Amino acid sequence: MKDITSTQNSYIKQLVQLKDKSRDRKKSGTFLIEGQREISLALKGQYTIDTLLYCNDYIDNIQIETLTSAATEIIQVSKDVYQKLAYRDTTEGVIAIAQSKTLDLSDLTFDKPNPLILIAEAPEKPGNIGALLRTADAANVDAFIIANPKTDLYNPNIIRSSVGCVFTNQVASGSTDDIISFLKSKNINIFCAALQASKPYHTQDYTTATALVVGTEATGLSEAWRNQATQNIIIPMQGEIDSMNVSVAAGILVFEAKRQRQFA
Incomplete structure (x- = not known):
């Protein structure tokens, strides 16, 4: 030694x-x-x-x-x-x-026909990424994907803020275009949190193969996601602001999907 x-x-x-x-x-x-x-x-x-x-x-x-x-x-x-x-x-x-692991989309595997996937586009703050990973772990989603990553997943700040959940989730990253192509090839419905052309999140069916996509608070999701969505969804806001922390929004959406699936 x-x-x-x-x-x-x-x-x-x-x-x-x-x-x-x-x-x-x-x-x-x-x-x-x-x-x-x-x-x-x-x-x-x-x-x-x-x-x-x-x-x-x-x-x-x-x-x-x-x-x-x-x-x-x-x-x-x-x-x-x-x-x-x-x-x-x-x-x-x-x-x-x-x-490190490669984190390639091709490495993702799903053991059921209706996987639930959480996707975040271009999150920058390690604390937000860590919180998203904790949310993904808490809901036991089938995969967590980062689109257009701004930092590598093994940043010590992410490991710390995720309290190790970076290791408990099936994780991948890639470009927005590549991820959309991947989802469509797997016949996975895409629900994008966006203000434009949206329906209230609780009115949609998430019991089939589902990807829930969230963007940053500052810029939201890119046009590519909004245009390719099965449906854009919105969390109705009752206060003065029109957005909330990305990990909070993700938690609301993910656990609505889990509720519909009876937490399976």
Whole structure:
């Protein structure tokens, strides 16, 4: 077992870049996962853990033993090294280096004829993406897809804000055009949250194969989605504003679909 105590260690410097830079994550095909729950969920989601780093100041041997069996290499690090790598203020003493998944649309599989899919177009804020992933997990949707992604899914802010739900959902990403083509090839109805040419969301049938699509609060969905929708839908607003947080809107739509399906 290796033991690294210096923050100037070349390997630690590489990991800092991996934490901070999307470019480095994409180039290496790896990313950092911080926290016992998040690592456990990643393992459950069939992610491969290459290396596990832990600090005895934060975690005891009994806790670390439950995770070490899945890693190829185990490294003990000093408190200073760990704090340099850690993203959170409150930490659990363990960080994993995991292999990324491709997140291709072609990798999505559905085990029932009427899948329920949540799609978000061009979400920018990691906190919103994390909240959408938590909503997708809570409703146990069959897939969560990001159209025209603005950041990579393995951004540590997304992992943190999703409390590991980035690993519990079947996730893919692609361009708006590619996703629309994918949905149509699978005969999946497309319901787009939009102001234009819309009907109240609760008047539609979501018991068949369904994709619920939400856009950003600032710009909404692109014309491509609105024009290709089976039906545009709207959540009637009774106050002064005409929009709400994207994850809140997604939750309302997804759980209406689950209600219609009797939460199946």
